[in-house]
Amino acid sequence: MEYRRDIDGLRAVSVIPVILFHAGLQPFSGGFVGVDVFFVISGYLITLVIINEIEEGNFSFSRFYERRARRLLPALFFVLLCCTPLAWIWMLPNQFKEYSQALVAISFFVSNVLFWRMDGYFAPDSETNPLLHTWSLSVEEQFYIFFPVLLLLAWRHGKVTAFYIVIILTLVSFLLSEWGWRISPSATFYLLPTRAWELGAGSICAFIIYNRKPRQEGLLSLLGVILILYSVFFYDNDTPFPSAYTLVPVTGAVLVVLFGSKKGIANWFLSSKYMVGVGLISYSAYLWHQPLMAFARIRSESYPDSSLMLILALTSLGLAYFTWKYVEQPFRKRRQGNGGLTKKQIFGLSLAGTLFFVSLGLHGKFTDGMRYLWESKYPIASLTYEIAEREMSEANNGPRLKRCQFSLLEINVNDLSRLDECQLLHGPGILVIGDSHGIDLFNGLVLNEFSDFILGFVRGGCSPYTNRDICQDQYQTIKKLVNVKGQLFDRVIYTQAGFYLMEKVDDNDELEGRNMISHVSLTDPILISDFKIREDYISETIAFLEQLAAEKEGVDIVWVGPRIEPHIPLKRVVRSGCNSEFRMRPGQQELYEEISNLISRQAKDSLVEYVDQIELVNFSIAKDFINCDSWFWRDGDHWSLTGAKEFTRRMYRQLEG
Structure with a gap:
């Protein structure tokens, strides 16, 4: 050859x-x-x-x-x-x-x-x-x-x-x-x-x-x-x-x-x-x-x-x-x-x-x-690692669900029959939509026994403005569900990660998504001027939610705003120990507050009720991140089940309507 x-x-x-x-x-x-x-x-x-x-x-x-x-x-x-x-x-x-x-x-x-x-x-x-x-x-x-x-x-x-x-x-x-x-x-x-x-x-x-x-x-x-x-x-x-x-x-x-x-x-x-x-x-x-x-x-x-x-x-x-x-x-x-x-x-x-x-x-x-070798090498960190491992494992398994508390990625005939059955048993239920942060909210509602009938229809990385076929299909299915089966729900709750609503001003910056925050050193400041908040994404999301409101009268449409996301690496958490004092990056909280304020202003005269999660949860890194009993998070921006239960409890009254 x-x-x-x-x-x-x-x-x-x-x-x-x-x-x-x-x-x-x-x-x-x-x-x-x-x-x-x-x-x-x-x-x-x-x-x-x-x-x-x-x-x-x-x-x-x-x-x-x-x-x-x-x-x-x-x-x-x-x-x-x-x-x-x-x-x-x-x-x-x-x-x-x-x-x-x-x-x-x-x-x-x-x-x-x-x-x-x-x-x-x-x-x-x-x-x-x-x-x-x-x-x-x-x-x-x-x-x-x-x-x-x-x-x-x-x-x-x-x-x-x-x-x-x-x-x-x-x-x-x-x-x-x-x-x-x-x-x-x-x-x-x-x-x-x-x-x-x-x-x-x-x-x-x-x-x-x-x-x-x-x-x-x-x-x-x-x-x-x-x-x-x-x-x-x-x-x-x-x-x-x-x-x-x-x-x-x-x-x-x-x-x-x-x-x-x-x-x-x-x-x-x-x-x-x-x-x-x-x-x-x-x-x-x-x-x-x-x-x-x-x-x-x-x-x-x-x-x-x-x-x-x-x-x-x-x-x-x-x-x-x-x-x-x-x-x-x-x-x-x-x-x-x-x-x-x-x-x-x-x-x-x-x-x-x-x-x-x-x-x-x-x-x-x-x-x-x-692990036996790692624990002998890092004895102080072993307790924190055990806590983090437990919380991550529990979050992966999810909470114990009742018959009418479940999540779907698509809907077939059997699912529709199950939804009808749940509506007959419990009356109108709650529909949770959004990205992976919606999964956290779904878990929190279940753990707080908010309703016996809760449907989660969420997909990681998917929002109404996400230009991917799988995401567009998701939200079209949601529209059809509310239009055809609107009597099933009396409340639709939407939530998503805040980092998807911003991008770096510098076009040469290679970071996007959660990496814009998580890949910044914990000691480096985050400047709002370095970010462009995508008001067009906010407008598209509100427009979609208003379409849901127009599809069926009597269904409350709620946007639960973005949370404060710590984005502290697990290895820093483990190596520092559960007794350590953690801090977020300077300016990090202010950036998320700015996003929430913009959503609130756009939603003010719309058919969408806006729930300011940052204000209601009142997140404190000293109290709400980790202690030597529990870790409230399972990674940089997702709640553990412990966190889901606690943070959703703080929003309970506003979510109830």
Whole structure:
């Protein structure tokens, strides 16, 4: 198989945006598409090798998986070996427990399944997950468990038949991804059935190139690079992935693979020694970058600045070169004289490494993140950690609910029957809507026995103005429910997080959402002048709530304003201890008060009743944050059940109407 420098250059185009995206550098908001380009390259190269060997009559499964082991495992095991001691030193027990679970999962190449079950790729906690990036390795290896077998079986019916089967399966996987992101975006992102089409696109390229000499078209290759770079700079976290949008970077990679030319701008760019050099070390660079950046965020109480993240990005390239030269290269060599390792040795070392990390991971999982060692190291912090762990666990489980106290994300016929039944039993109920702060309010109403009939219809990150299909669908469903079944409720209560109603004035500031507050050092001031309060979002929300009021007379529509959000990192809480005196950032409370005042003014002459949560709760960081019996929060801005019960109690009379 002829070596192509431009393919190694394409690897560099893949890995550099991924690294810079994980570094949080704003221009590279779509850098995650580099993984999709990786998939195309992998599908192309591996399929081309398999086709060559099948045609020559010497394909061997043992040799195929030996190559995969030589390619992937030495560098992976080396990075895991280096990272695990640092993870134990710097992580809290609950974090190290999750890290340990990931060790087991990646050892069996199922970490994509684990992370699907845990959280989304773009969730805030993902930034502090050192092994999150291994999901793509798992997808690849799962593909290569099934693909060679499928290809061999199809080949029995002829090369053309095999080609068409690959095309059909690739198309099915693509259609599944386009359907799946609307139904279950996290599963669609992580799992093989909705990712296989990207590898399949590379496989199709391999069939085409094997059957004819590559057609060199410099302009088409250049167009491919442009398509990839377009998606790197213009996609972001809100772009559905994988979906039809993914066709842009995938098509770009396909154009480079199929039409790569030895002349032209694209070839000059991709085949330059620097791009090829980065491409050669791209696998190790991919392995190193996420742990470095995750550990930096774990260690820092404020968000690491761009200069530090850029240094870490460059450091990952330095470590990648070392790993490529002294780990990857020696293990890739077959035994020739005194160099390299035999197949038997490779499989033996692979098994030993797998067993080692599985054993270590299982020990970490079943000892709660080696908590016994952590408590001996931090005896003073152990009580606070126990309190925080209990409160987080209780909040995750939720309060004990009665038959007519429940939450929904969508409504079907059975749900409507249940709602009718509850209305007959208890009379009109309470409908709680909003984002994840609405879940807290729902819990508080339940715990204070506000009503026996309470429906929560809330979704994290979703407000009436949120421009995401899943959020718009949520609020359209709410409108239909109030319109058709308005007699079910006599009160609709809306609430949301305050940080979604503001943004930084400085367009170059890379922080958004809760990170605008949580990633500021606890000693640094927060200036209202640095923020723009989105009055248009407030207006859109009031307009939506007024539509609900107009849908059904006799239904009170209430907006419970934003709360004071402490945004104090859990590690600071635990390390400081439950007896410590905590403080919020100077100016932090005033910022939330300003948001509440603006909502109050806009709602004054509307059909919406505004409840000023800040005034009623009268939050005191000294009394309402933590004591050595309870933690009133479960993270930087969400209540624990203890907090939900206490803070909702203070608003009880106003919520009752």
